[in-house]
Structure formats: C-alpha cells, structure tokens
Amino acid sequence: MAVSELAHGTKAGVSARNGNVDAARLSIFALVAALALLPLLAGGFLLYSLSLCFANALAVLSVSMLVRYGGEVSIGHSFFVALGAYAVAIVEHRLGLSIAVSLPLAVLLGAIAGFVFAFPSRRLSGIYLAVATMALALALPEILIGFEKFTGGFEGLYIAQDLIPGISKALQRYYVALVLLVVVCLALSHFRKSAQGLALLMAQAQPRAAEAMGITRSWARVSIFTLSAALASLAGAMTGFASSTVSPNSFTFFSGVFLLVGSVVSLNRLSLPAALVGGAFITLVPTYLAKAGDWVPILYGVALIVVTLAANAGDLRRFLPRRRGR
Amino acid sequence: MMATIGSGLVAEGISLGFGGLQVLSDVSLTLKPGVITGLIGPNGAGKTSLFNCLTGLYHGQRGHSSFAGTPLDGMGPAQRAACGITRSFQNLAMCPELSLLENVLVGLTLKRRSGWFSAFVPTPAQQAEREDTERRAMAALSELGIASAAHHKPSDLPPGTLRLAEIARAIASEPRAILLDEPAAGLNAVETRDLMRALKRLMRPDLVLLVVEHDMDLIMELCEHIYVLNFGRMIANGTPAEIRAHPDVIRVYLGDDADD
Numbered sequence: 001m002a003v004s005e006l007a008h009g010t011k012a013g014v015s016a017r018n019g020n021v022d023a024a025r026l027s028i029f030a031l032v033a034a035l036a037l038l039p040l041l042a043g044g045f046l047l048y049s050l051s052l053c054f055a056n057a058l059a060v061l062s063v064s065m066l067v068r069y070g071g072e073v074s075i076g077h078s079f080f081v082a083l084g085a086y087a088v089a090i091v092e093h094r095l096g097l098s099i100a101v102s103l104p105l106a107v108l109l110g111a112i113a114g115f116v117f118a119f120p121s122r123r124l125s126g127i128y129l130a131v132a133t134m135a136l137a138l139a140l141p142e143i144l145i146g147f148e149k150f151t152g153g154f155e156g157l158y159i160a161q162d163l164i165p166g167i168s169k170a171l172q173r174y175y176v177a178l179v180l181l182v183v184v185c186l187a188l189s190h191f192r193k194s195a196q197g198l199a200l201l202m203a204q205a206q207p208r209a210a211e212a213m214g215i216t217r218s219w220a221r222v223s224i225f226t227l228s229a230a231l232a233s234l235a236g237a238m239t240g241f242a243s244s245t246v247s248p249n250s251f252t253f254f255s256g257v258f259l260l261v262g263s264v265v266s267l268n269r270l271s272l273p274a275a276l277v278g279g280a281f282i283t284l285v286p287t288y289l290a291k292a293g294d295w296v297p298i299l300y301g302v303a304l305i306v307v308t309l310a311a312n313a314g315d316l317r318r319f320l321p322r323r324r325g326r
Numbered sequence: 327m328m329a330t331i332g333s334g335l336v337a338e339g340i341s342l343g344f345g346g347l348q349v350l351s352d353v354s355l356t357l358k359p360g361v362i363t364g365l366i367g368p369n370g371a372g373k374t375s376l377f378n379c380l381t382g383l384y385h386g387q388r389g390h391s392s393f394a395g396t397p398l399d400g401m402g403p404a405q406r407a408a409c410g411i412t413r414s415f416q417n418l419a420m421c422p423e424l425s426l427l428e429n430v431l432v433g434l435t436l437k438r439r440s441g442w443f444s445a446f447v448p449t450p451a452q453q454a455e456r457e458d459t460e461r462r463a464m465a466a467l468s469e470l471g472i473a474s475a476a477h478h479k480p481s482d483l484p485p486g487t488l489r490l491a492e493i494a495r496a497i498a499s500e501p502r503a504i505l506l507d508e509p510a511a512g513l514n515a516v517e518t519r520d521l522m523r524a525l526k527r528l529m530r531p532d533l534v535l536l537v538v539e540h541d542m543d544l545i546m547e548l549c550e551h552i553y554v555l556n557f558g559r560m561i562a563n564g565t566p567a568e569i570r571a572h573p574d575v576i577r578v579y580l581g582d583d584a585d586d
C-alpha cells in the first residue's frame with residue numbers, strides 16, 4: 001500500500017527538512033545580526049547606501065509578492081512607491097509631522113490606491129494587467145509635476161524630520177529601514193501559512209478548483225493587488241526617509257520597469273536574502289548604468305520586453321491558433 | 327420520475343453546448359440526502375460537464391437547479407460552495423507549492439474567521455483557529471488513511487494518494503453535498519476498498535453524495551441509486567439491479583467495452 005511505503009520515508013524526510021529549515025533560520029539570523037552590528041565598523045556612505053538598499057528591497061518585495069501570490073506582473077509599481085515617498089514629504093511640509101505619522105498613512109494610502117486601481121481591473125490578467133499598470137507609471141511624472149504646489153514640481157521636497165530625536169541621521173535611516181525590512185520579511189513568512197495566503201496560492205495554481213472552494217478570482221486579484229500596493233507605498237516612505245529627498249527623477253517610467261527586473265533578479269523570492277539581492281541590484285545598477293548614457297532607455301526597454309514576455313509565456317499561448325475552451 | 331423540488335440537490339432539464347457541440351441535452355436528476363447516488367457513462371458522455379453545471383463552473387443554456395429548496399440558477403461556484411456544495415476534481419486540482427495538509431486546509435477557506443491583520447501578525451485567535459482547522463484537515467486525511475503524507479508536497483506523492491487527498495479536501499469542510507469525480511481512478515484494489523469503506527462511514531441522513539465512476543463493481547456495491555448518461559442524455563436511472571438489467575445500459579456498455 002502506497003501509504004505504508006510513505007510512512008517509512010516520512011520521518012526521515014520530514015526531519016531532514018526540519019534540519020534544512022533550522023539551518024536556513026540560523027543563517028538568516030546571523031545575517032540580521034551582522035547587519036545590526038555593521039554600523040560599529042562602517043560609516044557614512046556605506047550606511048547611506050545600505051539604508052537605500054533596504055528601502056529598495058521592500059519595493060522589490062512588493063513586486064515579488066504580486067508575482068508569487070497573484071501570478072501577475074506590474075510595470076507600474078513605482079506609482080505606489082512614489083505615493084508613499086510623497087506622503088512622507090508632504091505630511092512633513094504641510095503638517096510638520098514625522099514618519100511616525102506618515103508611515104502608517106503611506107501604507108493606508110497605498111492600500112486605497114491599490115484597491116481603487118485593482119477593483120475596475122479585476123478581470124484583467126497577464127499582459128493586459130501589465131499594460132494597465134504601465135498607464136500608472138506613465139501618468140506618474142505628469143502628476144508629480146502637475147501638482148507642483150504639493151509635490152514641489154521638478155525640484156521635489158526635502159525630508160528632514162527625525163523619527164527618534166538625538167540619534168544621528170545616518171544611524172536612524174539605517175536602523176529604521178533595517179528593522180522595517182526584517183519585520184516585513186517576518187510578516188510575509190507568517191502570511192505564507194495564513195488562510196488568506198493559502199487561498200491566494202490556490203487561486204493562482206488552480207483558479208477553477210479555488211472557485212469551487214469559495215475563493216473567487218476577483219477577491220484574489222483585488223486583495224493581492226491591494227496588499228502589494230500597500231507594501232510598495234511603505235517602501236516608498238522608507239525610500240524618502242532614507243534618501244531625505246523626493247523628486248520626480250526617482251520615479252520615472254523606468255523605475256517601475258526596474259523594480260520588476262529587481263524582482264526577477266531576486267527570483268521573486270520573499271525571503272530576506274532575496275530581498276537584499278533585489279534591493280542591492282536596484283540601488284547599484286542604475287548608478288553604473290548611468291555611464292551608459294544614451295543606451296539606458298534601450299537597455300530598460302529590452303529588459304521590460306524580456307521580463308514581461310517571460311512572465312506571460314502562459315498567456316501568449318492564447319494567441320496560438322488552437323483556442324482553449326472556457 | 328421528476329422529484330419534488332426541496333429535497334436534496336435537484337437538476338431539471340439541463341442543456342449545455344459548446345459552439346456546435348451539444349454536451350448535455352435535457353438532463354434531470356435528483357440527489358436525495360442520505361443516499362449514495364452514482365453517475366456512470368462512457369468517456370465523453372458529459373459526466374464532468376454535469377458536475378460543472380451543478381457546481382456553477384459551467385452555466386447550462388437551459389434548465390434549473392436547486393439545493394434544499396434554494397434555487398441555484400445564476401450562482402457562481404463560490405456562492406454554491408457557500409451553500410455547502412463541495413466537489414473533487416477528476417484531474418487532481420492540487421497546488422504544487424502547498425503541502426498535502428495545506429491543500430486540504432484550503433478546502434476550509436469558507437470557515438475562516440480571522441481577518442487580514444492576523445494574516446500578517448500572529449494573534450492568539452488566529453493561532454487557535456489554525457489549530458482547529460489543522461485538526462479537521464488531519465482528521466479528514468486520517469479518515470482516508472493518508473495522514474502520514476500530510477507534510478509532503480503533491481509532487482512527491484503517488485497519484486492514488488493525491489486522489490484520496492482530493493476527497494479529503496471535499497469532506498473536510500463538513501459539507502451538505504459532496505460530488506466526487508472518479509474518486510477511485512488510479513487507486514489499487516486495497517485503496518479502492520478503503521475508499522469505499524470511508525465513503526460509507528461518511529454517509530449521514532442529511533448528506534447528499536454523488537459519485538462518478540468507471541469502476542462498475544464499485545458503483546454497483548456503493549450506490550443505492552444510479553444514473554446513466556450517454557452522449558449527453560440520461561438514458562436510465564434506478565437501483566443497481568434495475569440498471570444491470572436495463573437494455574439500453576447493456577447496449578451502451580457492451581458496445582463501448584473497448585474503452586478504458
């Protein structure tokens with residue numbers, strides 16, 4: 001009987017897996033400890049770059065979350081990132097309040113914006129959804145420059161307020177971003193085991209079976225997009241805080257493309273090491289690429305086409321002559 | 327022959343076509359609570375399509391269905407699931423990323439009470455709910471004799487185990503109607519026997535249970551009432567003895583013997 005065969009393999013298999021899990025946990029713990037102690041050794045520019053890297057890692061996670069739990073690709077997540085960043089800047093300029101207030105507000109705004117976008121487009125998927133998100137990314141610079149009174153136009157805004165008074169700016173940026181990144185990774189690993197997380201994975205792998213279990217496709221689409229946009233907005237708030245500035249330069253059409261490439265580079269994983277790889281990629285590569293001058297848009301364009309086509313390989317089959325039924 | 331609406335799961339005059347292909351023509355059936363009903367028919371007869379109509383995945387061009395007196399017409403699959411109708415899938419609908427236990431847990435989605443906050447932050451209430459649903463899912467897996475496979479990924483398991491897990495998922499939520507699409511496909515003789523025993527144990531006076539099967543012996547032994555579908559038409563229904571003696575059924579099954 002197949003079951004008794006399994007029973008033999010089970011104990012060894014599961015304990016081996018537990019061993020791997022423990023080793024993985026331990027190495028992540030060591031990584032966090034090392035990052036937490038780093039400011040004792042390093043200073044200035046490295047800490048600044050790392051805090052940006054942490055913030056970017058959060059943004060990459062928001063895109064990866066959409067890919068993993070929604071099976072969807074967004075080119076326009078820079079829209080939600082910008083929303084969070086500008087929320088921090090505008091709250092400081094208009095109300096004089098720090099990220100203690102604007103960070104939760106950014107998450108809320110991101111969730112609302114995500115919902116408002118996702119609800120009407122809940123029947124779109126694959127390449128069609130990707131194109132719809134592209135509209136967001138394209139509209140973004142116009143909005144930022146158009147609402148100059150609030151956004152500071154081309155120049156952007158500075159973010160000067162500290163979260164914790166009395167601690168140096170560099171250390172604050174670094175630790176706030178690091179703590180937030182670790183907390184988000186923990187929350188995401190809890191989410192994987194939650195009823196909602198399981199439901200979303202099922203809806204993606206077996207949409208019709210999931211429907212028959214009470215998980216509607218529109219619920220799945222709207223929820224994952226809302227969550228992912230909220231996380232993107234949180235990431236944006238951190239980007240603003242870590243770089244002390246927001247301007248339309250940081251949120252061009254290509255930053256959305258770049259987030260997607262960063263997510264692919266991190267293999268769409270939702271772990272801390274993967275997020276750091278994606279974050280480092282986004283933080284470092286554009287500065288190197290800047291030297292490529294005129295080639296930059298072309299490189300981005302090619303990356304966009306490759307990533308979108310690869311992610312939508314399944315959808316593209318739809319265009320082949322033999323059509324599937326409903 | 328037409329039963330009173332109000333008891334069990336009832337379908338009347340269901341017709342379904344895809345383009346020029348008529349898959350179901352004027353199909354009616356009544357699934358009474360407390361009775362294990364069988365549905366047989368050759369390959370391509372429309373059995374799965376009828377399942378899909380009953381569970382809202384397909385919508386017939388004509389016909390009505392109701393469950394315990396509530397009309398189901400126009401309801402999508404999720405709404406029908408909320409009415410207590412669950413099913414298994416002929417082509418194993420497992421999520422490869424989830425363990426067997428998690429795949430069964432998804433079947434309990436409609437029982438979820440915990441909100442979005444506790445999806446990200448562990449709370450005592452969510453922890454308790456998780457333990458409760460896990461206990462139910464494990465009980466369903468044990469009922470089918472596959473509890474030892476709970477923590478394995480579907481890709482590491484033989485099809486027979488996945489088939490049983492598919493059924494465990496359907497029964498875990500304590501539904502009011504269970505529709506099983508070829509539950510014994512790919513099972514060996516021992517597993518089939520175990521499955522049959524489990525299904526009989528499962529039977530309660532208020533449960534509607536419909537089983538599609540190719541295995542005639544199993545259907546004849548398990549079911550009290552059997553429907554026979556051929557080319558989208560219901561050609562016979564009755565007790566196992568009546569079905570065995572029915573001339574149309576004999577013709578269909580003798581003429582179609584080469585299959586499966």
Ligand SMILES: Nc1ncnc2c1ncn2[C@@H]1O[C@H](COP(=O)(O)OP(=O)(O)OP(=O)(O)O)[C@@H](O)[C@H]1O
Nearest residue numbers: 325326344349367368369370371372373374375376
């Ligand atoms: N979505 C669809 N689009 C087009 N044709 C379909 C669709 N679903 C089913 N059919 C057709 O309906 C007919 C009945 O299929 P169905 O799967 O219901 O048969 P079945 O009785 O379950 O067969 P099997 O014993 O092989 O499982 C087949 O000819 C099939 O090709």
Ligand SMILES: [Mg+2]
Nearest residue numbers: 373374375416
């Ligand atoms: Mg079938």
